[in-house]
Amino acid sequence: xxxxxxxxxxxxxxxxxxxxxxxxxxxxxxxxxxxxxxxxxxxxxxxxxxxxxxxxxxxxxxxxxxxxxxxxxxxxxxxxxxxxxxxxxxxxxxxxxxxxxxxxxxxxxxxxxxxxxxxxxxxxxxxxxxxxxxxxxxxxxxxxxxxx
Numbered sequence: 312x313x314x315x316x317x318x319x320x321x322x323x324x325x326x327x328x329x330x331x332x333x334x335x336x337x338x339x340x341x342x343x344x345x346x347x348x349x350x351x352x353x354x355x356x357x358x359x360x361x362x363x364x365x366x367x368x369x370x371x372x373x374x375x376x377x378x379x380x381x382x383x384x385x386x387x388x389x390x391x392x393x394x395x396x397x398x399x400x401x402x403x404x405x406x407x408x409x410x411x412x413x414x415x416x417x418x419x420x421x422x423x424x425x426x427x428x429x430x431x432x433x434x435x436x437x438x439x440x441x442x443x444x445x446x447x448x449x450x451x452x453x454x455x456x457x458x459x
Contacts, residue, residue, distance in 0.1 A: 312337045313350035315358050320346055327358060335398040383442055383450040394435050394458035402433035403443035404456055410438055413452065428453065432456060 312334045315323040317322065320341070324330045329350055343346035348354055390408050393401045406426035413421050425443045432438050438454045 314347040315350050315354055316341075316347045318346050327362065329355065329358070335338075354375060373446050376446055376448050379421075380442075380444055380448040380450045381420075382417060383413075383452055385453075386413070386416060386450075387453040387455060388454045389457055391457050391459040392435075394457050398435040398458070399432050400435065400456070404438075404454065406440070409452070409454055413442075421446075426452075 313329060313331050314337050316326055316330065316438040318327050319325050324333075332347075337347060337349075341350065369448065388409060390404050390412050392404055392408075394411040395401065405423075406428070409426050410421050411452070413419075421442060427441045427443065428442075435456050435458055438456065440452045440454050441449050442452060443449050
């Protein structure tokens with residue numbers, strides 16, 4: 312019996328796959344638990360429509376990420392922080408601080424969890440931060456820390 316898997320079933324199939332399974336397995340296990348649906352012509356057509364919509368969305372997301380990576384590459388942001396006489400900060404510069412500075416600079420929100428430092432920033436100076444955008448896109452941003 313041909314079925315379309317609605318959820319991942321370990322060692323059998325992934326969600327969205329069209330597979331041929333035994334009748335009893337489909338009738339008694341997969342279909343009652345909502346793991347698969349009978350592969351009718353309408354269901355197969357709907358699956359193809361869904362797959363094409365997902366591909367279009369993925370392509371659009373990658374295109375937007377590439378555009379953002381182009382804008383981020385070479386960007387320099389300035390973060391003001393309280394510092395002592397020797398240039399040591401009272402605390403540190405966090406990814407949230409850099410995300411706020413990037414929003415002010417570019418006008419676009421960037422999730423703070425996507426910003427990474429090579430090492431923690433505890434002093435005044437110039438540092439680099441990497442922004443992970445996915446799809447192998449990781450532009451580097453220069454962070455200038457100045458005393459407030």
